[in-house]
Amino acid sequence: MTEKPTTPNNPSDKTCSHCQSTALTIGVSVGLSAETGWIGLKYKDGRLFLGTEPFLAEVCGSCGHIERLYVSNPNHKWTIQDKSKTP
Numbered sequence: 001m002t003e004k005p006t007t008p009n010n011p012s013d014k015t016c017s018h019c020q021s022t023a024l025t026i027g028v029s030v031g032l033s034a035e036t037g038w039i040g041l042k043y044k045d046g047r048l049f050l051g052t053e054p055f056l057a058e059v060c061g062s063c064g065h066i067e068r069l070y071v072s073n074p075n076h077k078w079t080i081q082d083k084s085k086t087p
């Protein structure tokens with residue numbers, strides 16, 4: 001009786017920009033192979049709270065193309081590297 005299959009991770013309106021497949025998987029965590037952490041964007045909300053917002057990815061299940069990288073919360077105060085200081 002369902003008109004559309006419920007596939008929250010695979011909305012049918014998105015297609016791979018490389019092969020036009022609709023087999024995109026959305027919200028894939030981007031991690032390290034040893035599973036000791038994840039790759040993400042550093043932020044500093046407030047004075048002391050440092051964190052890392054993990055990357056999420058949309059991956060084409062047909063050709064393996066990564067459609068985009070994004071974060072779920074774009075509202076952090078991102079840590080910007082100060083290039084005026086010499087490390």
Ligand SMILES: [Zn+2]
Pocket residue numbers: 016017018019020021060061062063064065
């Ligand atoms: Zn593809």
